[in-house]
Amino acid sequence: MTQPNILLICTDQQRFDAVGAYGNPHIATPNLDRLAAQGVVFENCYVQNPVCGPSRASLMTGRYVPVHGLHANGVDLSPHEELFSRRLADAGYDCGLVGKFHLGACHGGRSEPRLDDGFRVFRWAHDPYPGSSENAYHRWLSARFPDLYAATRDRTGEYTWDTLPTEAHYSHWIGEETIDFLRSSRQPDKPFFFVANFFDPHHGFGAPEEYTRRYDPATLPRPVTRDGELDDKPAIFTEASKESYAGHARGYADYSDDELMRTRAAYYAMVTLVDDEVGRILDALDETGLADDTIVVFTSDHGEMLGDHQLMLKGPFMYECAVRVPLIVRWPGRATPGTRRTELVQWIDLGPTFLQAAGVDVPARMQGASLAPLIDGDGTGWRDWALCHYRDSGHSYDPPVHVTMLRHDRWKLVVHHGGPATARERTGELYDLVDDPRELTNHWDDDTHRAVRTQLQELLIDVMVAVEDRSNPRLSHW
Numbered sequence: 226m227t228q229p230n231i232l233l234i235c236t237d238q239q240r241f242d243a244v245g246a247y248g249n250p251h252i253a254t255p256n257l258d259r260l261a262a263q264g265v266v267f268e269n270c271y272v273q274n275p276v277c278g279p280s281r282a283s284l285m286t287g288r289y290v291p292v293h294g295l296h297a298n299g300v301d302l303s304p305h306e307e308l309f310s311r312r313l314a315d316a317g318y319d320c321g322l323v324g325k326f327h328l329g330a331c332h333g334g335r336s337e338p339r340l341d342d343g344f345r346v347f348r349w350a351h352d353p354y355p356g357s358s359e360n361a362y363h364r365w366l367s368a369r370f371p372d373l374y375a376a377t378r379d380r381t382g383e384y385t386w387d388t389l390p391t392e393a394h395y396s397h398w399i400g401e402e403t404i405d406f407l408r409s410s411r412q413p414d415k416p417f418f419f420v421a422n423f424f425d426p427h428h429g430f431g432a433p434e435e436y437t438r439r440y441d442p443a444t445l446p447r448p449v450t451r452d453g454e455l456d457d458k459p460a461i462f463t464e465a466s467k468e469s470y471a472g473h474a475r476g477y478a479d480y481s482d483d484e485l486m487r488t489r490a491a492y493y494a495m496v497t498l499v500d501d502e503v504g505r506i507l508d509a510l511d512e513t514g515l516a517d518d519t520i521v522v523f524t525s526d527h528g529e530m531l532g533d534h535q536l537m538l539k540g541p542f543m544y545e546c547a548v549r550v551p552l553i554v555r556w557p558g559r560a561t562p563g564t565r566r567t568e569l570v571q572w573i574d575l576g577p578t579f580l581q582a583a584g585v586d587v588p589a590r591m592q593g594a595s596l597a598p599l600i601d602g603d604g605t606g607w608r609d610w611a612l613c614h615y616r617d618s619g620h621s622y623d624p625p626v627h628v629t630m631l632r633h634d635r636w637k638l639v640v641h642h643g644g645p646a647t648a649r650e651r652t653g654e655l656y657d658l659v660d661d662p663r664e665l666t667n668h669w670d671d672d673t674h675r676a677v678r679t680q681l682q683e684l685l686i687d688v689m690v691a692v693e694d695r696s697n698p699r700l701s702h703w
Contacts, residue, residue, distance in 0.1 A: 228317065228416040228583050229556075230519040232403075233575075234506065235284075235420065236499055237277065237325060237427040238539065239525035241270070241549040243496050251445055253497045256504030257553065260523060264555030265564045265600050271611040271632060272527050272572045275539050275547045276618045277327045280526045280572065285309060285328060285342075287576035287591035290614040292694045297618040301329040301338055307590065309576035310418060314343030316585045319412040321346030323361075323402040324422035331357060346410060348402050352424050353386045353395035362398050369393070387431030391498070394433055396425050400502030404509045416518075418579070421506065426495035426529065428538060436494035442486035445493065448532030449546075449663045455535055457667045459641045459652045461626055462542075466535045471620040477535045485532050492531055517557045520582060522575065525550040534664070541615045541622075543630035543639045543654070544664050548613050556582075560600050568604050569611040569632055570596060589696040609633060612688055624648040631685045635659040638681040655681070 241247055245254045246261035247268070273283035274290050282288075282295035285308045295302045314320045320343045331337040331351045336359040339347070350362035355378060367374040370393045376382030377389065384390070391397055403421040411417050431437075455463050468476040480488065503523065510516040528547045530536040539547055552570065554560055573593030580587050581595040599607065611632040617625035626649065627642040635658055643651025655668040655678050668674040 230416050230515060231313075231318075231418045231579050231582065232506075232510070232519055232521045233418070233420045233579075234423070234503060234521065234523045236423045236425060236496075236525040238527060238529045239426055239496060239499075239551065240528035240531070240546045241551050242546065243426070243493070244551045244553075246553070247551060252493050253439065254500040256500045256507060257523060257551075260503070260507065260521065260555055261553050261563075263562050264521070264553055265560045265566060267552040267554070267566050267568075267570050267596075267599075269567055269611075269632075270524065270550055270552035270570050270572070271548050271613060272550055273613055274618055275527045275542060275613070275615060277325075277526055278329075279614075279616075279618050281327050282306070284526070284572045284575055287573045287587075287593040288694070289573065289592055289612065289692050290616065290618075292592065292692070295328065296614075296616040297621075298327075299330045299332060302340065304340060306340075307588065308340060308342050309580055309591075310420075311341055311343035312580060312585050312588075313418045313583055314345075316583055317415055318343075318583065319346075319415040319417045320344045320419070321348075321406050321411070321417065322420040322422065323348040323406070324399050324420075325349075325351055325424055326422065327351065345412075346406060346419075350395075350398075350424075352427070361402075362395055365398055365402075366393060385429070385431060387429045388433060388437075391433045391435060394498065396423055396495075396498050396502050399423050400505050403506050407506070407509045407513055407515060416583070418583075423499050423502070425499050426492050428529075430488045430491040430495070432491060432494035432498050436498045437491055439497060440490040440493050442483075442490040445486060445489055448485065448489075448535075449665070450533065450535050451665050454665060457670065458534075458654065460650065461622070461641065462534070462536065464622075465540055465542075469536075469538045470540065471622045473620045474538060477530075477532055477537045480532070480537070489531055492529065519557070520579075521555040523551060523553045524572070524575070526572075540619045541617075541626040541628045541641075543613055543615070543628060543637070545658075545662075548630065554578075554596065554600060556600055559597075561602070564600075564602075566599050566604070568599055568607050569609065570599070571611050589698075590694070592692055592694075610684070610688055612692065629685065629689075631681060631688060633681060633684060636677060636681055637664070638678065638685060640682070640685065653678075 272280045274280040278298040329338045336357040348361040350360045577587045577595045613630040615628040631638045637656045639654035656664045
């Protein structure tokens with residue numbers, strides 16, 4: 226492949242362990258498992274922020290959150306930030322996107338501001354719910370299923386937007402539009418870069434009945450927690466356990482046990498629906514003869530608490546289920562099928578990987594590194610840490626919540642910043658992910674781990690210096 230096609234399939238809010246290939250025997254993801262068997266599974270991929278907008282900005286720019294500046298949902302990415310898709314378009318790629326993008330504010334019916342993104346095909350829909358008139362899903366649904374659309378919009382029918390029949394569902398629309406691009410609307414004389422951005426398994430928690438009935442809540446694993454777990458955790462966790470999203474959504478404490486398990490079952494059902502659509506997309510690649518010339522990547526923008534640690538949804542949480550995501554890469558002719566890599570990789574590494582695969586120079590502004598050496602089997606010199614920032618990035622708290630995570634070796638350090646950044650108490654978390662992979666025991670205030678905490682805090686300072694943006698060229702000595 227001189228310039229391979231690139232297909233990026235991305236979900237929203239999918240935990241790393243919500244895929245069978247990541248060791249979950251309770252979830253049905255046969256198509257993602259097939260993709261994993263044909264490519265490389267990165268077991269430790271971390272996003273740069275646990276909520277949508279900042280994380281997606283890091284993906285598209287290849288830069289950490291404090292550098293690209295989209296520090297919270299509802300913030301627009303600055304127009305001077307360069308997206309890797311623009312570089313691919315300039316290099317001759319036919320670029321397209323369907324579904325969510327979320328590089329700008331789009332609440333209350335506002336359309337997300339369009340950047341110089343390089344996408345010739347741009348079938349945007351922030352989510353499946355009523356909002357912007359630019360929502361391409363609603364235009365499709367009203368044209369294909371006018372009665373269903375009207376009944377759901379007016380709340381006179383039996384369905385919600387989350388439980389629409391499969392043939393009318395948002396996730397099915399993503400699959401349909403992706404297959405249409407592969408079969409007919411791409412420019413056949415050019416390599417393509419296409420992004421299929423699924424909204425599921427984002428809340429609200431619901432799926433078509435044919436999927437929800439596949440899961441019996443009584444047979445699924447219960448949330449990961451223990452009695453008194455929040456007692457030695459930062460106070461924000463107790464606050465968020467009572468009310469999610471700074472009071473804008475229900476908290477864990479508001480769920481009955483039965484409702485919580487039904488929610489977990491619905492989440493699994495949403496993932497299985499997406500998996501079926503991924504299967505249809507992979508089949509379309511085979512049927513069009515494109516599979517051998519196409520890099521396929523599957524990933525997600527962040528995770529979901531799903532009741533673990535007595536928390537729901539997302540927020541200032543750096544638990545594995547919140548910031549560690551699936552990353553599967555099928556690269557025909559390069560990736561050895563069935564390979565698994567344990568290195569710490571990050572979402573900022575995807576842009577450089579795509580550019581290098583396309584033969585395009587990776588700009589100095591990008592802070593990630595191509596995954597190609599790891600895919601080739603060479604981990605020499607690969608960074609041994611991962612970095613994640615939360616800067617009051619979800620619904621705003623009062624006082625603001627600012628959190629920084631450093632993953633290094635067997636340890637995870639999470640600093641909850643205090644003054645002068647915020648009036649909140651300076652505190653934190655420290656987990657040994659070898660002895661305590663479920664992150665139930667916080668060693669932050671443990672005297673026996675004081676030296677480890679100090680070493681990691683010092684490393685974090687050095688990492689923060691390392692990731693400062695010094696890409697502006699120095700023209701002379703003075």
